[in-house]
Amino acid sequence: MEHNETGHQEESLGALFRRLRLERALDISDISDETRIPPKTVRAIEADDCSDMPAPAFSKGFYSLYAKMLGLDQDEISQRFINEIEPQLNTEFNEKSSPPSITQKQVGTMAARSTVTPGSIIGFSILVIILFFGGISWYAGFNPATHLSKWLRSYYQEPVVETPTTQTSDFDSPTDYLPAADDLTSPETAAVSEADHSPAPAETEFPAFPAEVVPETPPDVKYQLVAEFPQSTTISIGVDEEEKSEIKINGGTIKTWNAKTNIILDLPKESGARLYLNGITIPLPETDTETISISIPEYLLD
Structure with a gap:
């Protein structure tokens, strides 16, 4: 069923989406499963909360998918998004960006030499691995040296050879030489x-x-x-x-x-x-x- 925007000018896009969803007895999880829109973003769209929405380009696509599922005119919803939501999103993203003074401070420290060397990182990683496996061995009562010694003895130990007696006879086939x-x-x-x-x-x-x-x-x-x-x-x-x-x-x-x-x-x-x-x-x-x-x-x- 296709809805016209003319009768809902007093409603925001979020309120319109929420009302139509409830009329269809749909949960937010149903909308998310059908449109692949994250549940958090669905709630932000219905609440007209631009602070929890992704970048304007992604948000516009989510609005279009939501409108399509509810049977709304996607072109009209996209135009209302540009007029009502996109300016707020741009303002929100501009406020989140770093001021020039902070950016200058970050650029000024980019050339500073790091106090952590690759060698220290490798050494610390090896130490953590040794402690981790040592803790597991201690907790499980496992002694790697004992198991390695048993494995070496079993590898180099030759099997005991016995000499069974077999009867010689005329063989009917090449496989008859095998004893039963x-x-x-x-x-x-x-x-x-x-x-x-x-x-x-x-x-x-x-x-x-x-x-x-x-x-x-x-x-x-x-x-x-x-x-x-x-x-x-x-x-x-x-x-x-x-x-x-x-x-x-x-x-x-x-x-x-x-x-x-x-x-x-x-x-x-x-x-x-x-x-x-x-x-x-x-x-x-x-x-x-x-x-x-x-x-x-x-x-x-x-």
Whole structure:
């Protein structure tokens, strides 16, 4: 509905806006959400308070947006703003500006040398940072030196290597040389071999799991991948039909994944990870990129 200014000459723009807003049962927040005018500015417009309004150019735009939302003629409101509000805004902004004498004093001190040097600022900032982290460590009972020492010991500690016995046979496929996952943890295998009258199987030495990371293997698992991470890193892994997901690993962590069909692993080249597949150490492939990608069983065919 469009309103004519002729019948409201006795009303100021602010009073007109406020009356029309109340007639429409609108809150100041409704006006602010619709027009993007700050609530403080909406109150200043309705109160005709030029001291809380922004610069004349911005204020004129706000008046126009407010008029458009209330269905008023924007051209008429803009003309009334120029005649009634803009002179007051200009006077208000002129009073807020600094007198020439104050400006001259400020210019006179611009060339003065600062008593605060960059070195003192940097030193003070470092001191504040040290005190801040020291306070956090003291409050949380955290000793950085102890955790750093544990991390260094876990990084340089070599895993204990065991030598399991495996049977030699004719392989039907390149992946048949891998021992079954349940044989890795089954103590009955050696007893059956001794009771049999067939020749004793030849022994082959393979690097095995460290003693502290031997996992419990489910009976239906074909591929069991164990990864030992000496340092914190981020990897991406997908097991069987699952999509690859990104995992953040802390230093000194050992992770185990069990799969029935396949495993796809992406890890940083500099991660230093050690991988064991069904109890056997597998080397990391050489690559010119920053990321190593391993797909099992395809990796075993290369």
